[in-house]
Amino acid sequence: MILVFSTSPGPRRSAVPRAGRRTTRSLWEAVGDDPALRAAYRLCRARTKRQDPAEYALIQLVPAVMRPACWALWAAANAIDDLADDHSVDAERRAERVGAWIAALDHDVATGSSTDPVRRALVDTAWRWRLDISGLHGAMAVVRRDSHGQRFADWNSWRAWGRGTLLPWFDQVRDLFDKAGAGMALRLDRQEVYTTFLDGVRLTDILTDLSADLAQGDLLLPGQALDRFPGCEDDLSHRRWSPATAALVTDLTRLARAWVTQPALAHGMHPGPAVVLDTMAGLLRAQLDAVDAAGPALLRTPPRPSVAATARLVVPARARSALAWSLTPVTVPRPREARAPAVPAQSPPARRPVFDRPPPHPSGEQPPRIPADRMPTHVAVIMDGNGRWARHRGLPRHEGHRAGRAAAREMVYGALEIGLRHLTLYTLSTENWKRDGEEIGAILDILREELEDYPFQDLDVRVRWHGRPERLPQDVVDSMRLRERTTRDRTGLTLTTCINYGGRDEITRAAAALARRVRDGELDPDAIREEDLARHLPQPDMPDVDLLWRTGTEQRVSNFLPWHTSYAELYFTPDHWPETDRRHLWQAIDEYTRRQRRHGASADSPVPGTPGTAPPSGTAEDVGTSDVPG
Template identity: 45%
Template sequence: MSPVLPQPAAPDPASAPDIAAAYASCRRLVRSSRSVEYSVMQLMPAALRPACWAMYAAAVTTDALVDDEEGSPAERAARLQAWVDALRAELAETGSSVVGPSAGGPSRAGRSHGPGGDDPDRGDPVRRALADTIRTWQLDVETLTPVFTALREDASGRRPQTWREWSLRTQAENTPWAMWCLTLLTRAGVPTTVRQEHLEAMPAFLDGLYLTDTFTDLASDLGRGILTLPEEALAAHGVPEADLLARRWTPPVEALIAGLTERADDWLEQPALQRGVHPGMAVLLRTSTDLFRARVRTARRLGPALLHRTAELSPAVRLRLLAPARVRAVRAWRRAALVQPAEPVVVLPEPRREADPAFLPPVPPRPHPSGECAPDIPAERLPRHVGVIMDGNGRWAAQQGLPRSEGHRVGSDATRDVVHGALELGLSHLTLYAFSTENWRRDASEVARLFRTMHDTLRDSDLRSLDVRLRWAGSPEGLPVDLVDALRQSARDSRHRTGLTLTLCVNYGGRAELVQAAAGLARAAAAGELDPDHIDERLLAAHLPHPHLPEVDLLWRTGGEHRISNFLPWHLSYSELHFTDTLWPEVDRRDLWRAVGTYTQRRRRHGAAPVVEGTRV
């Protein structure tokens, strides 16, 4: 059954060809400038595609007005305002005239003069198509006010300082268009329920889309002397702006690109957006995610070439992702039992819980009760990445005559203190082994209580208030839904933090991670994306679930055991190992400091011969 659409009025013969040509112009613009986005639009119901072309073409056009190198910032802002004023004038000229789409394109009751009319500026086909879309689908043009406000700020040339500022501007420019797409579906009779979890996931997803565009198009921006990344991103990796503008591929620039691709990967994966939505919409969202993550992988593999050319998807990759998606989308739209159009209930996302500690400026780590301070270790001597196997919770509880679950509860307090200590010390990466795939062999009641402790720790305001970016490594299979949601939401909420990156390995298995990477390489080879003879360590690492998690410099295991237990096998290849007998509930940050202290005394050669004093090479 096809969507039930507004009934078209009789077309105006003088204007119908002009409007149809306007939509065709939008289609060509989107297809030539944003081929991936165009492919996603083709997964929408056919009747909605012209409106999608018009909206996206309008977004591209208005963005180009403020990005144009000609003229001062004030002149670029004036050009944007003139475009907006002309759109409002055209809409006001027809008042409440609303007609519907027909086979030749959306509404025909043309109100715009074509080229050669009284006003030469009225010849803009993108604006004509957008105005027709607004009339046809009864859209409120005031919804676009945040878009134009953010674009005027772009025209000033002022770069965002922080990731938070960057995200707010990105969402202002993109969220209204996304919400209009939902309104289109509702107007067409597609059941569209916007849940709270959708509103929570959408900002991160849009950030991921925009960030992917930003670094895949980096070469063209650098060619115009433009940088749109927040200054915080460059500062975090010590990248001078001049190096990027000069296209110098230095170790800090390489680290910056690695960090950007890692962020984009995290932000794009928002499965909550696909829950409870129409099957056709789920296909569209899943395919969008797959396409943009493929662009991330392409950018990652380009390396230094990314500063000189755009990261384009190969035809084989696009075909592999899009061909089955088109079939699934067609079937989904045909099978669905669609309802009559109803007044849409679409709520624009409000600013996210600003009272939540995760959305306030981070607080410094809490001092240790003893008053002892972290040792002053130069940054160049610190391990970049410390991995910890937190062992001994159950044994500690047994020694105290307590249930094993009580050991996990007390162990969570030790975890908090170690995180505070890592921040005090200045570590950049800390990975904690919280639950392995082998831990399912434990008593079911103990596992259930452990998961509840994890959930409560994630929601704890103490952890959320720190300058900690939380990430999750592991599989959702078998985990409680509320724990999976808490892990993903904590990652979303903390994505703007730039201090310590804390990775929690929950339901994690190192061998499974390697199998997943091998499967990804096999799929890429089968699709013609890579030559099997050219697979090397770098390519395998790029296909790991978290490819830019740094190698572990120091592995610390508590509890008296001396094995790595399937923990980060790829990343532990050259790790320094440190084993202690202390059970995890008895650990505090000072144990972490001592472990790092032993690391600084070791000489890491990575296979090179030791240098003997007094000799020459």
Template identity: 45%
Template sequence: MFAADCAQAEIHDPQLKAAYKTCHDYLRSTSAEEFWCLQLMPPALRPAGWALLAAYSLADDLADTTEGDGSQRLREWREALDTDLRHGTSEDPVRQALVHTMWCWNLKTAAFDVTFTALEKDALRTAPAAATWQQWRTRSKDTNVPFMLQCLTMLRHAGLDIPLHLTRLDAYQRLSDGLFLTDSLTDLADDLDRGDITLPTEELHRFGVCETDLLQHRWTPAVQALISHLLNTARTWLDQPQLWTGLPPGPAVVLRTGCTLYRARLHAAEKAGPALLQHAARPTLAARLRITGPGRLLAATTWRLFPLPELRTAPPPTRPVLPAPRTASPELPQPPEPHADGVRPPALPAECMPRHVAIIMDGNGRWATARGLPRNDGHKAGGKALVDVVHGAAEIGLPHLTVYLLSTENLEKRPPQEIDKLLTFAREQLESRDFLRYDVRIRWAGLPDGLPSDFVDLLRTNQAATEDRTGLTLTFCLNYGGRSELTQAADSLASAARTGQLQGTRVSEHLLRSHLPLGDLPDVDLLWRTGGEQRISNFLPWHTAYAELLFTDKLWPDIDRRDLWKAMTQYSHRHRRYGAAPASQPVVPAQEARLGTSG
């Protein structure tokens, strides 16, 4: 059956089939109920389901590990996925299958970001045990809903649009909660072994359950009453026939059978009694077969009678070879220079740190004019501010810093003398090779047209000289325009189509990104503009799609690393939702009243 499913999904490459087989076998051994639910999908969609669910399950396993730092392992896996998505392939089998799936079906990474962030907090134990049902439901939503949305997106791209009725939002939430509560109850023993209580503490207090009794696996009358109540609650949330009666026939069979399988898990937990605190509860093979046998027969018949209207699958158009990993420079780089006042960076939690900060350095000219100085002096002072900010970024451990030095509009509309002076200051900084003494990787984004050829050569020389650095990546956007960047990507795609390099008929988000001039640059987490203006000025439109926005009044020459650290600290207090609705509206402090939101 595996081979037939791969053939239906047009997966023929042996290495890629092996990657999907890894996902298939992993799920079959660790997530039997979820695996058999996926087997109710049309054969052409099953491999994609294996890849998605295997990725979510593996991330959960990494976060739950008691060996080593689970949060660090999860963060490394997540960063590796970002890299693999840009290149279109991976050396890790689960990620290779996932990348292929996401390229084929144009799935968004934002859903993974929500789940991975929640799991990372769990692994760090920075997220307190859910005190209330509302807090518990937030964790349920962040864990389960992204996977469901990915599956709905895949069905929509396959030609079957399943509308989510606004009148049933509460019912959808209860279903998600029912799945999460079933997982929490049937895996209670494993969670307790790690010292975790995944049940709302308000329910523990309501039934008089002592947390110590649970953590020590003691089956008291209070614990028994609590478990019985929660089992009945989960059954009620899973038993909502109105949810599948309004669905198209195929998805209705999948959802109904899935809920039946989960109710079988609840029955196994009820039968386990005190043993529920000792080991995970799962239905017997016979019980599972009584459900999946008729379910598979009914699903096959239903999909045959009501096929997907337009099933479209294709392998990724191109799968570039992964570049050799960057290694540290053989010469030991110097540490960043400390601030003149000796201030040290704040200790931000790792999970709250931005990976990529982009800055629009505005206000140089106004700073000089306010002091009765030539505008050129403002650019020179701004250059000094940039040097201090770069040292501050390296000092706090920021992976990526991108700065807007000169836009294509600046080059066309500013007086030539001012442009010459600005380029002179930039040339002096590059020729000094100052940044080469530190663990800073220099990159350039922009067009060579209109720039002096020797200056372009200098940019490229610095870029080549630092390409093996593994610390801060400093990207200079110089003669850069965001729309121009997107136009370049579209032109590159059109050229590839004309020359026959593209396979398939659809352009996915990941494919388009791979044709951007700096497609491997990670998304911007924080976009900061100084100088009092509140616009993004054609700066990194692709990479800032979900960026947090920060606008401050201070002019750029007055900025130093302390302002960068303050901006990063404000970012660490944001709750990034990637389009999801907040559990409750956060209070915005007065000093952050001018901050943008991520939506």
């Protein structure tokens, strides 16, 4: 949730039927008997109901014990939006106020309380439900930058901004559902469905608040969309309703309606959150109907759906949600224990967590010293030879995979010790489903055990999963997504595990995403560049692979990261994967430093900043980067 239909300050007339004034025991048993805390949550509820009645109606569809947490999250998001949108002061002062609010939240999280009621409720929510709200820093930083105004050249920059402000808040609600013990993580068939839906949320919000934004001199639409209707940008800046403006609004409402209509959004989901999301999508479409019907009035006042239109959605949704939640007992968080009083306001904010060092290698061997300009950024590993290792020892193949788990941990320890930034491990390919069912089952069981035990909890490791959720057990998908969310702010090693991954598949998915953008008029097919396809890959921020290492005697790349390995150094070793440890990774990196990388240039003009300005004496020439073009 955290559906912000409008982020402009000021009260709004409710377009949603008023909920009853009933305050049940179940509503407040998640808060306790602290009068000041109850008052803080009541304030968050009142603000939600007054400023965003549609969001309030959606929160009413979740179990009562979870509602105070939802009010706190919404009120916090809106509080910093209001500070950024307060044009009674200049942009620099707005940014200072947002920054001060963020710094105060850091302090409040460290001390466990706050004198500000909204932050008090948010801190209590985070503590009580064990939410890691440090993930909100990125979204808050975007809002702070917004205080100086925003302009977007194209849809890509617009999407990055919109998702940066919405995704972290949505993820907090997902974590809340997880902590409630009802298995309510958003079970999406495709991550693209999720993010496209959020794009629709943001675009609906902008169209709704067009009049308020224009009054403040803001136009939060990409230039790429405006350029399709010559003259509309000037008309909008002067708040003129023209044929160009009307055509732009019609086109954008059509696009937003397509984005929020995602039939796969609730596939595989518990019926409770499924009702919430279905209702949310319905309210968004009703809002877009109001935008379409507003005509010239859209530039003067925010349009609102009629009470009858929203009632047709909300009233039956309440009955469906009550039935859905009755099927699942929700875990009520335990009463909050007494904490030490807040320290004075001048105390420093919370420090970044201190992570452990990886355990040393049993031999005591240390990694080689690699100059920074020769160190690879990204090493990808095809962990081959598990089955052959087991067969040579008279063991079933799955015992090889179990033995290989120790080698994978060793690689993470070795990567941390040598200072590698990105390590990607090929764990399960889309082709591996052809193998014996017992072997696949054993691999999945090992994955479950690793996700549950999670040996890197105290290390500075950010975990990412690359692959498709289809065919994977839902509990494995949910566990992987949870590990991604809980480690997303770690800045040491990024560990990507490729599970149910296929290289051609990811390129095909990127091409399909580009085709949809061309179909929707967002992209000129004759102007598509490599960078456009790269931005539509499932992991668009994954850096190119510098070194691709495969164990187990085979010398092929096996459909592994074809886009990212186009200029990778290839390194093959005969050891079976369970026979390797971190020292083998260090040897691979040391070998990388001896390669000359030219990226298609001649031997006399190597690419600056890459290992080896000339081939070291007695070493091989660059693999795959000879004098042939590209």
